[in-house]
Amino acid sequence: MLDLAIIGGGPAGLSCGLYASRGGIKNVTLFEKGLPGGAIASSSEIENYPGIEKVQSGMEFMEPWNNQCFRFGLKHEMKEVQQIIKKDDYFILKFHNEEIKSKNVVVCTGSTPKRAGIKGEDEFYGRGVSNCATCDGFFYKDKEVAIIGGGDTALEEALYLTDICSKVYLIHRRDKFRAAPSTVEKIKQNSKIELILEAKVTEILGDNMGVNAIKYQDKNDNIKEIKLPGIFVFIGMDINNEVLKQDDDSFLCKVNTLGEIIVDLNMKTNIKGLYCAGDMRSEAPRQVVCAASDGATAALQVISSLH
Numbered sequence: 001m002l003d004l005a006i007i008g009g010g011p012a013g014l015s016c017g018l019y020a021s022r023g024g025i026k027n028v029t030l031f032e033k034g035l036p037g038g039a040i041a042s043s044s045e046i047e048n049y050p051g052i053e054k055v056q057s058g059m060e061f062m063e064p065w066n067n068q069c070f071r072f073g074l075k076h077e078m079k080e081v082q083q084i085i086k087k088d089d090y091f092i093l094k095f096h097n098e099e100i101k102s103k104n105v106v107v108c109t110g111s112t113p114k115r116a117g118i119k120g121e122d123e124f125y126g127r128g129v130s131n132c133a134t135c136d137g138f139f140y141k142d143k144e145v146a147i148i149g150g151g152d153t154a155l156e157e158a159l160y161l162t163d164i165c166s167k168v169y170l171i172h173r174r175d176k177f178r179a180a181p182s183t184v185e186k187i188k189q190n191s192k193i194e195l196i197l198e199a200k201v202t203e204i205l206g207d208n209m210g211v212n213a214i215k216y217q218d219k220n221d222n223i224k225e226i227k228l229p230g231i232f233v234f235i236g237m238d239i240n241n242e243v244l245k246q247d248d249d250s251f252l253c254k255v256n257t258l259g260e261i262i263v264d265l266n267m268k269t270n271i272k273g274l275y276c277a278g279d280m281r282s283e284a285p286r287q288v289v290c291a292a293s294d295g296a297t298a299a300l301q302v303i304s305s306l307h
């Protein structure tokens with residue numbers, strides 16, 4: 001029986017593993033279905049992690065995280081967890097061909113931004129197409145960008161980008177936004193935002209340097225093009241919460257309407273011994289520094305619960 005099982009080897013899981021193994025938990029294993037590193041490993045650049053002055057690729061940035069936490073005895077198994085169930089006072093982790101028991105579990109399986117399925121979106125992802133204004137907005141300082149989406153996140157990120165960019169085109173397929181009325185009002189009042197409503201983005205254009213234009217069909221069916229280097233797609237997130245789904249389709253712990261796991265400030269779910277950390281938890285800021293902090297917090301809670 002493990003003392004602690006960590007599911008997911010992104011910044012939250014690795015930080016949790018570091019704090020747990022260095023903090024004296026003997027029997028702790030991190031299960032990661034691929035190579036540890038998480039979502040940031042796919043990013044070409046990260047420059048907002050405090051203390052890391054040099055811009056690095058996500059892969060370069062995450063390499064020392066692995067080396068550091070495995071030095072303190074964290075075990076790693078490259079396995080995909082299928083399901084977590086609760087039995088008496090322990091948990092059972094189900095894999096394809098086996099089951100492992102653990103007294104505590106920290107789930108750190110992250111979230112995945114939804115893609116819009118637009119021509120050129122995949123080709124230019126990370127080269128002008130982004131899902132994160134906090135991460136990539138600065139690369140478009142004093143330049144024009146477009147946002148695709150019409151929910152709270154799209155509108156809030158549009159406002160955020162007006163502090164950095166010279167102009168923000170907000171392109172939405174409906175004539176109304178699905179966002180808080182106060183945010184919609186702020187959007188309408190902001191002179192740096194141009195609304196393009198009832199429009200369908202048809203293509204993202206670019207060359208080997210990255211994105212250089214966005215093409216859309218307006219409400220009168222005319223095809224239009226705007227030259228710009230950056231496009232942000234905010235059409236929602238898929239929360240990687242499958243491992244918590246039970247046989248009857250309910251979740252092992254409480255989740256909100258978005259599928260995010262509800263935790264308190266200590267990363268505790270409503271189930272004793274079950275914690276969630278990082279991008280998959282409710283109210284997550286979805287930044288590496290925040291995910292790392294969550295992972296450490298969860299580990300410290302497990303340590304104190306074992307005393």
Ligand SMILES: Cc1cc2nc3c(=O)[nH]c(=O)nc-3n(C[C@H](O)[C@H](O)[C@H](O)COP(=O)(O)OP(=O)(O)OC[C@H]3O[C@@H](n4cnc5c(N)ncnc54)[C@H](O)[C@@H]3O)c2cc1C
Pocket residue numbers: 007008009010011012013031032033034035036037038039040041042043044045046047048049079080081082108109110111126132134135136240243277278279280286287288289291
């Ligand atoms: C392109 C891109 C650029 C970004 N740029 C920045 C940036 O500049 N600055 C910044 O702060 N943040 C950035 N982010 C956001 C940052 O990557 C996330 O906030 C952070 O990685 C979240 O960490 P996490 O550990 O919660 O989840 P993740 O990093 O998503 O890690 C989850 C891990 O769980 C594993 N996993 C999932 N399901 C299972 C399972 N069933 N069994 C075993 N393993 C599983 C996955 O393989 C993955 O490795 C960026 C994200 C992307 C995609």
